Amino acid sequence: MKITEDIIYAGVNDHQIDLFEGQYEVPLGMAYNSYVIMDEKIAVTDTVDAHFTGEWLENVRQILNGREPSYLIVHHMEPDHSAGVRMFLEAYPQAVLVMSQPAWNMFIQFFPECAGAEKLIVKEGSELSLGKHELVFYTAAMVHWPEVIMSYDKKDKVLFSADAFGKFGANDVEDPEGWDCEARRYYFGIVGKYGMQVQNVLKKLANLDVEHICSLHGPVLNEDLGHYIGLYQTWSSYEPEDDGVFIAYASVYGNTEKAAYLLKQKLEERGMTNIKIADLAREDFYENIENAFRYKRLVLASVTYDTDCFPVMRKLIEQLVHRNYQKRTVGLIENGTWGPMAAKVMKGLLEPCKELNILEPVVTIRSTLNEASTAKLDELADALLK
Numbered sequence: 001m002k003i004t005e006d007i008i009y010a011g012v013n014d015h016q017i018d019l020f021e022g023q024y025e026v027p028l029g030m031a032y033n034s035y036v037i038m039d040e041k042i043a044v045t046d047t048v049d050a051h052f053t054g055e056w057l058e059n060v061r062q063i064l065n066g067r068e069p070s071y072l073i074v075h076h077m078e079p080d081h082s083a084g085v086r087m088f089l090e091a092y093p094q095a096v097l098v099m100s101q102p103a104w105n106m107f108i109q110f111f112p113e114c115a116g117a118e119k120l121i122v123k124e125g126s127e128l129s130l131g132k133h134e135l136v137f138y139t140a141a142m143v144h145w146p147e148v149i150m151s152y153d154k155k156d157k158v159l160f161s162a163d164a165f166g167k168f169g170a171n172d173v174e175d176p177e178g179w180d181c182e183a184r185r186y187y188f189g190i191v192g193k194y195g196m197q198v199q200n201v202l203k204k205l206a207n208l209d210v211e212h213i214c215s216l217h218g219p220v221l222n223e224d225l226g227h228y229i230g231l232y233q234t235w236s237s238y239e240p241e242d243d244g245v246f247i248a249y250a251s252v253y254g255n256t257e258k259a260a261y262l263l264k265q266k267l268e269e270r271g272m273t274n275i276k277i278a279d280l281a282r283e284d285f286y287e288n289i290e291n292a293f294r295y296k297r298l299v300l301a302s303v304t305y306d307t308d309c310f311p312v313m314r315k316l317i318e319q320l321v322h323r324n325y326q327k328r329t330v331g332l333i334e335n336g337t338w339g340p341m342a343a344k345v346m347k348g349l350l351e352p353c354k355e356l357n358i359l360e361p362v363v364t365i366r367s368t369l370n371e372a373s374t375a376k377l378d379e380l381a382d383a384l385l386k
C-alpha cells in the first residue's frame with residue numbers, strides 16, 4: 001500500500017492477540033504499522049510485535065525489491081514496535097539505527113547482544129536526508145514512553161507520529177464505529193495521564209504542514225486531519241468532548257441499577273437525550289474510562305460494600321484520578337441497607353481532582369427507592385441540567 005509515491009506501508013495485522021499491552025480488549029485485533037521510505041537512501045520506520053516479525057520482514061523485503069535499506073528509524077522502543085530490530089539487523093547488517101539517546105539506553109537493555117550496532121542518535125530538531133526526502137525529528141516524551149520521537153518528512157508532508165493518533169483495531173477490518181471511539185479508548189487508556197506532554201507535542205507540531213499522519217497503530221490518516229488533531233486537543237486538555245451524561249453504576253441486587261435507570265429517565269423527561277449508562281461490573285473497563293472523559297457530566301451510583309463503595313467503582317475512580325480526571329460535573333448516588341458509606345468514600349477518592357463540581361444533593365437509597373429518595377433523584381436531575 002502506497003501512502004505517497006515513495007512511502008509504502010509495511011505493517012501487519014494481529015488477530016491472535018487477546019489483550020493488547022496485557023490489559024486492553026481488542027475485539028477488532030490490532031495493527032502494528034511500519035513504513036518504508038524509498039529514496040537514494042532507504043529508511044524503514046519501526047518494526048512490529050514479536051509474533052509478526054517474520055511476516056513484517058517479508059513485507060519489507062518485497063518493498064525493497066532487492067535494494068538495501070540505510071536506516072531503521074525507531075520512533076518508540078516499546079516491544080510492540082521494536083521486537084523485530086535484531087532480526088532486521090541480521091537481515092540488513094549495514095543498516096544504521098536511528099533513535100533518541102533514551103531509546104538507545106532502552107535498546108541495549110532489550111537487546112544487549114546488539115550493543116555494537118551502528119547508531120545515529122537524534123534529538124529535537126535533528127535532520128536526516130535520504131536524498132529527496134528530508135526528515136526532521138521531534139521528541140515526544142511520554143507519548144507514550146519517555147524515549148519517543150516523531151519525524152516529519154518535509155517532501156511528502158508526512159508526520160510519523162509514533163503511538164499518537166493510534167487506535168485499537170486491525171487495519172484489514174472495518175471499524176463499525178469509525179475512528180473516534182476506539183481511538184478515544186486507546187488514548188484515555190494508554191496516554192490519558194500525559195495530557196500535558198501531549199499538549200507540548202501538539203504545540204511543536206502546530207506549524208507543520210501535514211498531509212498524512214502515519215501512526216504506529218490504526219489507519220493512516222489522509223484527510224480531514226483537523227478533526228483528529230482537534231480531538232487530541234480536546235482530550236489532552238481534559239475538556240469534555242460531549243455535552244451529555246455518563247451514568248456509571250455498580251449494583252448487586254438491582255436496586256441501585258433501578259435508581260440509575262430512573263435518573264436516566266428523569267433526565268430524558270427534562271430533554272437530555274445524550275446519555276450513556278453502564279453497569280461497571282459488566283461493561284469493558286476502559287470503555288468506562290473513555291466515557292467518563294468523553295462526557296461533561298458523570299453520575300456515579302454505587303452500593304455500599306464493606307464500608308466502601310463497590311470494588312469496580314473504586315477501581316474506576318482510582319484510575320480516573322490516576323489519569324488526571326478534572327473539569328467535570330459529578331453527581332453521586334449511594335445505596336446502603338444499614339450504613340450507607342459509598343458517597344462519602346467516592347467523594348474522598350475524587351478529592352485530588354481539579355475543577356470538579358460535585359453536585360448536591362447526594363442521593364442516598366436505603367435498600368430500595370422510596371418516595372423521599374425518588375424526590376432526591378428529581379433534584380439531582382435538575383442539578384445536572386442546570
Ligand code: FEO
Binds near residue numbers: 144145217
Ligand atoms: Fe504502541 Fe506505546 O506502544
